[in-house]
Amino acid sequence: MSAARPTKTVVVFDYGFGNVRSAERALARVGADVEITRDYDKAMDADGLLVPGVGAFSACMQGLKEARGDWIIGRRLSGGRPVMGICVGMQILFERGIEHGVETEGLDEWPGTVEPLRAPVVPHMGWNTVDAPADSQAFKGLDAGSRFYFVHSYAVRSWELEVTNPAIRAPRVTWATHGEPFVAAVENRALWATQFHPEKSGDAGAQLLTNWIETL
Template identity: 75%
Template sequence: MGTRVAVLDYGSGNIRSAERALARTGAEVEVTADRRTALEADGLLVPGVGAYAACMAGLRAVRGDEIIGRRLAGGRPVLGICVGMQILFERGIEHGVETQGCGEWPGTVEKLRAPVVPHMGWNTVSAPEGSRLFAGIGPEERFYFVHSYAVRRWELTDTPYAPPRVTWSEHGEPFVAAVENGPLWATQFHPEKSGDAGATLLANWVASL
């Protein structure tokens, strides 16, 4: 049996493109909202597109926040993508409305201060030395972003795992583009839409499982 990856279906995001991209790595992929399936898979991918508050409402409706917490408590890998990364932080603020996130990381998701928003298109990232997520990916490679909100400050200082590896990008100002923190990894960009570089990144995550 190959590596089993569950893509959490909570009504947010183009999950089929993520499913296809993961399948190309050789993983056995299942799109599911079933608690047991999501808990028992080797890896859980949490997608997300749209408004922070809507994503959190959909996630809570399928008890996705509990699933993420249970997996991480047992050291079982989770990968968040786009808003699926943002909801891992403590809170999001959109149009003056604050929404509580999953709270796996401290920090606030807020609007980018840039001349043009949303940040839509290809951009480079600055990955830290020793990154497993970006292994084999050159610094000139670009990834596909589409977002208006981001985490502008990394606030985690105390962690039971090795120091987190935080990858940054810039659009008007620096923002968190990816994180590797024990079993919890995440990207602000869409690896499933990022060509060969994105395919390599997803393959790196699956290999880590």
């Protein structure tokens, strides 16, 4: 009989701007050993780091920097250590955000701008389907009709990163539509991110989190 697979440890980074308890429960549901903390050593040592985010882009960036989260994310990714961002935790991974005419620098892991979503009804609040690439690892085991829970007024409306080296695998980008297409998720080696809330997306969200845990 084969040995049991060791439980993966995940830190939900607590920098004051995220649904940390919902994320904790969702990750525990799929078998992770979860801790909510902003402790530097624990965030660095965990198998996976989950960065939630709710509220304004600028406030989240300020809170993240005060908790040294920007440095932790950068250090983990430079070593190929998995990080996942959710909602505004995804948005701050882009180059910049513009809210009410004010531009704020993001973490610049990907080029692109988080801008107001152009739609008849904003915020985009509720369940929506997504259009994932056929080779997506995040959406493995999910059918095209799977729905995820969104709450946001801002989004990345275009994907700007071009990969011209055939030896480098391009990020897998998933789209959704609310008034216009926008980036709903990104898989880029050790860095995953979703605009929707997998921790509030029922069985579909649990499957996506399971898929992430399997990469740790």
